[in-house]
Amino acid sequence: MPQFPDVSKSTALYARAGELIPGRVQLISRRADQFANGVSPVYAQRAKGSRFIDVDENEFVDWVNAVGAVILGHADDVVDGAVIEQIRRGSLYTLNSPLELELADELIKAIPSAQMVRYTKGGGEACAVAARIARGATGRDKILICGYHGWHDWYQAANYGVDPVSGEYPFAGIEPIGVPAGLAGSVVPFRYGDLNMLEDLLKQHAGETAAIMMEPCRSEPPPAGYLEGVQALARAHEVILIFDEVSCGWRQAIGGMQAVTGVTPDMTVLAKAMSNGYPMGAVVGAREVMEPAARMFISSSYWSDNIGLVASLTTIRELKRRDSARRFDEIGESLRRALNQALADAGMGGACRGFSSNPMLAIQSPPGVDPRKANTLFIQEMARRNVHCSLSFKATLAHTEEDIRVTGAAATEALKVVKDAIEHDRFDQLLVVDLKKEPFRRQVA
């Protein structure tokens, strides 16, 4: 059995972060308790392609990839080259940047719902802009939501009215501390896949609802006819339909899920993969929905920063040039095969399925066995074999057959350990870390 990696520097930094940074990290998904805390690395010093080196000098194959914000691979030469060249010309001008128009043209060409464009620096911020535009354009306040849309008040208000511990949705595990109580009821969650519930809510809040904002899907295709049904309801009730493609956009197709499903929303929110790791977000939409934004206060110093603009332009062009949809199909097919083979070779039940750019591994635990134990032990044993992953694998175009072979071999061994723990009731001996925490339950799988 390989030694656990030495992550002592990571551990020391994480302890120090407890004194300097409330919550220790800037993104909940980067907390150490999201992985095998004490075995998984927490701090990186550099990253290239499909791999990173942590602060303790361990090299890992990376299947998290900045939670999907990296799509071409870490430190992509072409994107970084364009960014470096732009830095030499100025990262933020006094005047506006023509790149804003160049990127707008590119987004409008690629995304079916896009006729006009606004920029931000991140996904949650872009969702907040979309919510502002929808409210301003309709003169109505309520928004029906399904999915994760960031940290801002407008959205976190959804957790008023549910028990944050036991509540099923929007998120078990989040209390709306610091969110004005006056916003309670302004945002109403609906269950993914349930058209009847959505219709009931639209009737209940008739005349008050500005928009439906939802993730059209995450790692699996939407149920047949579902998005069409949502669109029909939005039209019938004259509310703006917003697809939040921050996580699914660019991965299935250039142009997003709407390019795959043919269901075009009124507005779309994009971020993450659009710029291969550089801060960037966008709201795009139909002219009649976007144009009223000209009269709203939507303004920020860094939204015209050249780095995000040039990174996005180059990333989108590189996704096209590298034939991303076809290449992701090859990588995903190969990864799913390797992980399903690992399950079979280890004699474990379960399956790896889902979109090629984001396959999900489900490990079957027998009744009576807490699935969190099997999942945490799997992550621990993968980290021991220098593969950094959760159960959701975010592929990049930089992943190679060799990365997949290494991952498959590690998974076979890791799953054998899980099987041993299940069959001989040995979790207590084999798990050397606390159970992985679920930060909040998302509504869209």
Ligand SMILES: Cc1ncc(COP(=O)(O)O)c(C=O)c1O
């Ligand atoms: C669908 C979706 N919307 C919004 C966000 C928030 O984006 P950011 O973390 O850039 O604020 C995320 C982040 O994971 C997301 O997945």
